[in-house]
Amino acid sequence: MPFIDRCPECPYGGRAIGTRGDPASRIVLVGEAPGATEIVEGEPFRGPAGRVLSEALVGAELVEADLFITNSVACQPCPVHPWVTAIDACRERLLRDLEARGYGVIVTLGATALRSVTERRGFRMRDVRGRRVETKWGPVVPTFHPARVMRVRSERPLLVEDLALAGRIASSSDGVRMR
Numbered sequence: 001m002p003f004i005d006r007c008p009e010c011p012y013g014g015r016a017i018g019t020r021g022d023p024a025s026r027i028v029l030v031g032e033a034p035g036a037t038e039i040v041e042g043e044p045f046r047g048p049a050g051r052v053l054s055e056a057l058v059g060a061e062l063v064e065a066d067l068f069i070t071n072s073v074a075c076q077p078c079p080v081h082p083w084v085t086a087i088d089a090c091r092e093r094l095l096r097d098l099e100a101r102g103y104g105v106i107v108t109l110g111a112t113a114l115r116s117v118t119e120r121r122g123f124r125m126r127d128v129r130g131r132r133v134e135t136k137w138g139p140v141v142p143t144f145h146p147a148r149v150m151r152v153r154s155e156r157p158l159l160v161e162d163l164a165l166a167g168r169i170a171s172s173s174d175g176v177r178m179r
Helices: 036-043 048-059 083-100 111-118 148-150 153-171
Strands: 027-031 068-071 106-109 134-135 138-143
Touching: 027 083, 027 111, 027 153, 036 048, 048 148, 048 153, 068 083, 083 111, 106 111, 106 153, 111 134, 111 138, 138 153, 148 153
Parallel strands: 027 068, 027 106, 106 138
Antiparallel strands: 134 138
């Protein structure tokens, strides 16, 4: 998907990136915000964190091209880590997209993505990751962001485990709501 020159709802007016993958997928991965490589490429998870995610997907026996990948925040806010106002400004776009597409399982990659999808606050990812959280958009599987896993290598198997859980939920007959 090409660049979105400007999001009409966004007070920041930043250059936003698109999404990638299969729009009909039973699994959607929601990241945080684009990094420098993603801004150049125009798609989420194309930089170093994307390579970690790709490796984890292989370990979870999921085919990356069969998934749908997006971000909580479509542009690169400044400072680079999304702050609450950027998350809130982009949240409606994300939720409209999830509702319109009727995804079955949502994997939130990091605390920002979990907050965007569920409005949960004040949690430690270690305490909520790997669990199925029910929302009106379908089951959510919270997990670590691949950029964190780059720094905390001991969490790589947990990312793989959580992605595999999402795959099992998506393949179960009663696990997901699809349109």
